[in-house]
Amino acid sequence: MFGLKKHLLICLLLLVNCAFAQVRTDSNRQRLLMDFGWRFAFGHPSDTEKDFNNGTSYFSYLAKAGYGDGAADPNFDDRAWRKLDLPHDWAVEQGFSSQASFSHGFKAIGRNFPDKSVGWYRKSFDIPLSDLGRKLSVEFDGVFRDAMVWVNGHYVGTEPSGYNSFQYDITDYLNYGGNNVIAVRVDATMEEGWFYEGAGIYRHVWLSKTNPLHVAPNGTFVTSELSSNTAKITARANIINEDKAAKAFSLVQTIVDANGKTVASKRKDNLKLSPFETQEIEMELPVANAKLWDIECPNLYKLVTTVLANNKEEDQYETAFGIRTIRFDAKEGFFLNGKHVKLKGTNNHQDHAGVGTAMPDELQYWRIRKLKEMGSNAYRCSHHPPTPELLEACDRLGMLVIDENRLMGTSEQRLEDLKRMIIRDRNHPSIISWSIGNEEWAIENSVTGARIASTMQTYAKSLDTTRAINAGISGGFKSGISDVIEVMGYNYMGNGDIEAHHNQFPDQPAMGTEEGSTFATRGVYVTDPQKHYIAAYDKKPRPSFYSIEEGWTFYANRPWLAGMFIWTGFDYRGEATPHTWPSVTSYFGMMDLCGFPKDNVYYLKSWWSDQPTLHLLPHWNWQGQEGKEIDVWAYSNCDEVELFLNRKSLGRQQMKPNSHLEWKVKYAPGTLEAVGYKNGKKALSEVVKTTGEAAAVKLDAHKTSLQADGEDITVITVSVADKQKLKVPTAGNEITFQLSGPGKIIGVGNGDPTSLEKEKFVEEIQTVGIVDLKEKPLQEMHEGLDAISETDASTWKKAFENRDYKNLAPAYLYSGNFELPEDFSGAEITFFYKSIGKEQSIYINGIEIGENLKESVDGNAFKLDQAMLKPGRNRIDIVATPIPKKHEWDNVNTSPGTVQIVTPAAPWKRKLFNGLAQIIIQATKEAGEITLTATAKDLKPAVLKLKSSATATRPSVD
Numbered sequence: 001m002f003g004l005k006k007h008l009l010i011c012l013l014l015l016v017n018c019a020f021a022q023v024r025t026d027s028n029r030q031r032l033l034m035d036f037g038w039r040f041a042f043g044h045p046s047d048t049e050k051d052f053n054n055g056t057s058y059f060s061y062l063a064k065a066g067y068g069d070g071a072a073d074p075n076f077d078d079r080a081w082r083k084l085d086l087p088h089d090w091a092v093e094q095g096f097s098s099q100a101s102f103s104h105g106f107k108a109i110g111r112n113f114p115d116k117s118v119g120w121y122r123k124s125f126d127i128p129l130s131d132l133g134r135k136l137s138v139e140f141d142g143v144f145r146d147a148m149v150w151v152n153g154h155y156v157g158t159e160p161s162g163y164n165s166f167q168y169d170i171t172d173y174l175n176y177g178g179n180n181v182i183a184v185r186v187d188a189t190m191e192e193g194w195f196y197e198g199a200g201i202y203r204h205v206w207l208s209k210t211n212p213l214h215v216a217p218n219g220t221f222v223t224s225e226l227s228s229n230t231a232k233i234t235a236r237a238n239i240i241n242e243d244k245a246a247k248a249f250s251l252v253q254t255i256v257d258a259n260g261k262t263v264a265s266k267r268k269d270n271l272k273l274s275p276f277e278t279q280e281i282e283m284e285l286p287v288a289n290a291k292l293w294d295i296e297c298p299n300l301y302k303l304v305t306t307v308l309a310n311n312k313e314e315d316q317y318e319t320a321f322g323i324r325t326i327r328f329d330a331k332e333g334f335f336l337n338g339k340h341v342k343l344k345g346t347n348n349h350q351d352h353a354g355v356g357t358a359m360p361d362e363l364q365y366w367r368i369r370k371l372k373e374m375g376s377n378a379y380r381c382s383h384h385p386p387t388p389e390l391l392e393a394c395d396r397l398g399m400l401v402i403d404e405n406r407l408m409g410t411s412e413q414r415l416e417d418l419k420r421m422i423i424r425d426r427n428h429p430s431i432i433s434w435s436i437g438n439e440e441w442a443i444e445n446s447v448t449g450a451r452i453a454s455t456m457q458t459y460a461k462s463l464d465t466t467r468a469i470n471a472g473i474s475g476g477f478k479s480g481i482s483d484v485i486e487v488m489g490y491n492y493m494g495n496g497d498i499e500a501h502h503n504q505f506p507d508q509p510a511m512g513t514e515e516g517s518t519f520a521t522r523g524v525y526v527t528d529p530q531k532h533y534i535a536a537y538d539k540k541p542r543p544s545f546y547s548i549e550e551g552w553t554f555y556a557n558r559p560w561l562a563g564m565f566i567w568t569g570f571d572y573r574g575e576a577t578p579h580t581w582p583s584v585t586s587y588f589g590m591m592d593l594c595g596f597p598k599d600n601v602y603y604l605k606s607w608w609s610d611q612p613t614l615h616l617l618p619h620w621n622w623q624g625q626e627g628k629e630i631d632v633w634a635y636s637n638c639d640e641v642e643l644f645l646n647r648k649s650l651g652r653q654q655m656k657p658n659s660h661l662e663w664k665v666k667y668a669p670g671t672l673e674a675v676g677y678k679n680g681k682k683a684l685s686e687v688v689k690t691t692g693e694a695a696a697v698k699l700d701a702h703k704t705s706l707q708a709d710g711e712d713i714t715v716i717t718v719s720v721a722d723k724q725k726l727k728v729p730t731a732g733n734e735i736t737f738q739l740s741g742p743g744k745i746i747g748v749g750n751g752d753p754t755s756l757e758k759e760k761f762v763e764e765i766q767t768v769g770i771v772d773l774k775e776k777p778l779q780e781m782h783e784g785l786d787a788i789s790e791t792d793a794s795t796w797k798k799a800f801e802n803r804d805y806k807n808l809a810p811a812y813l814y815s816g817n818f819e820l821p822e823d824f825s826g827a828e829i830t831f832f833y834k835s836i837g838k839e840q841s842i843y844i845n846g847i848e849i850g851e852n853l854k855e856s857v858d859g860n861a862f863k864l865d866q867a868m869l870k871p872g873r874n875r876i877d878i879v880a881t882p883i884p885k886k887h888e889w890d891n892v893n894t895s896p897g898t899v900q901i902v903t904p905a906a907p908w909k910r911k912l913f914n915g916l917a918q919i920i921i922q923a924t925k926e927a928g929e930i931t932l933t934a935t936a937k938d939l940k941p942a943v944l945k946l947k948s949s950a951t952a953t954r955p956s957v958d
């Protein structure tokens, strides 16, 4: 059991090759990352002015094509907005408030915080003239939520779901050989889940370019059947002709193995499509000596679909897939490639310390690896379709997946959501089951529920016959959804009699889709209700819930149960049950929000993995508790464990399968040692020592080499050690971070469920408009110079009101105000001016900042000296010759612009929580050395050097 399987190692080597490039850059199909160089500002759900006057023009964007106004207008001046790259979660950047939602971790967004609930994103991008005649689509992996999208002022659509991927064909709206603007309004006022969901464009955005005859979006579907070691691959491709004329074409399907070798290829000729016709073309290809995809060795193949017209390549599309079989059996559980596999799963939300839902791809891999290290082999995407990159990580690392639909229902829109999930995800070999829903209490036990489930199940099967359909059921395992569902998903042993249900339905395969929901705070061993800390001994949490050990023992002992999914692998924001404010994260995780293991991880590692495991809890720093009894537990897969305190044996005990060992130990400082025996021989030992005071800060990176691609990250563990270099498990020092070189810190955390510390230190941007703009006609520009000394402009006419463009004055003096905050010391203040005249001079509080400026389409920017400004009201005067109108309907700019106040970010810092904190660093696109320095009062600082190497970046829209 202890030997590391040799083939595992070989597989790990092979895995390097499995990482197929997902992005093609040849001329026929391009998929460009559109994450970089966006502008962001908060809008408002109901205050039109704060929402940049979007939708206020006489003809709105719903009235006429191309009438996107306000921030949706391509000419809108967004220079004062914040610059950022995606993925972005604005919720995680906010502070906490007891008035905010428990479900969303008390982050100050949502209904009670309208100023922080709508976000606008804008991006300018060039499209070359050579793209004319191609099909271009913008693809969003997911936006939370209610995303409205405009391209060059054309309203292209709304996606209400925070979890669906969606795309729009924008071919006809683009300026070829010129500049284009995409604007996205995101409204996160409403919650979809009862857990933290983030806010904003928190997944990738892509720009796809194809020829008019091309593989439809998510248009391929690869399935396989195995007989001995030859696989029969069925490759389906949906081809669409978006040309104006009918097209004749041929289709070539080629299968390439992980080493790039072609292993099968077939061609079909004489195919034809009328304009806007789509056809699914099916071909069978045999793959001899198929290398199967499994958990230890996740072999991937690639289907290359080539569309040829007149023997010229029109499109080439790649689909990563795996060859494997899956089967749920009502008596024997789950089978992968004909071999029995017990599902050792966790449920997870997509949420991580410091970054929230906006997880860089590498963090997805990091988290899946952490789960695998615990011995887990399955992941339930509770309770919505995940980011595609999570599924890629599961494919490449070998993790089985239940992909879950968000909201149950059978209206067209609900079925469309289900369809989009299945069509997008059905080539991932990691996915073993589609979950149509979770704990739908209103319908679980009713005829309506049975009807809805049955329709959804049939519909899902019409899109994919190869996966089992399940639902998570908790409202008693009686009648309703459970009657009709193919694979029963039990949510919690305490919610009903699982055995009785199985006896009644012996032919229904089943698994525990949720079990656990136990409470533990990492590094805490004495429950403190006042502080909201819960001891990390695995105890039965509530009368109707069971410990992880009780849950696993139940599932491990019943072969007909395919396995169980713990609630949850990682803590997440929100659902701080059994506590509430000021607790802001859950207590359920086997790991905390940073992915630091709670002790349960070692229980699972003992019984879920092949790794020799021996772990002791608690820590051994109990100063002041001398002589008092402390519960010492050992988690191990050894046959026996002997415990020693300061070399004195406290007894050797036999380990029962799926259990743990306990001792009551009178505390004395020193060394607690456990020795594990296998077949009577000493196999492992584990030492826990009493430590001294913290003396030095420590930094440990999960990797010290980064790719300079603007995306790669390293996850750094921050701790402190005593003079003997022992890490201090109880430390709570505040650590301050400083970074230099081509990298940036993107988040900090420490896993403390009650921490209300900042997780992001980003510069704060306030924008202030010019208000109360009045005008006075002048005979000439020069005359204005005298008038600006006039203190009172209140009797003047409102600027631009009822202006008679046929009888313009030679010049105008405009006077308005802007309000600055009481304290703006330390802030950088910039005035982004947009011409309101053909020629103009600008004065702030009587001081000239621009003289005789010609009208500028791009506008002018002025950094304002603090000395010319004052708290509260400031005056702005502009002397300008008017911009005439050629036609009555011409739009002339009447807004002189925005004052931007940028308060620099405070230095990044975080307190340790029970000895640990985490900091995530992301590489920029420049290569070089990144230096992270961590300092704390009275401690020796730590310096960490990272190398960021030049690499090919993903093709992107800049």
Ligand code: GAL
Pocket (backbone or CB within 6 Å): 194, 382, 383, 438, 439, 474, 491, 514, 517, 567, 575
């Ligand atoms: C379940 C639910 C999960 C989570 C969990 C907490 O009922 O499906 O989403 O809320 O309870 O115990």
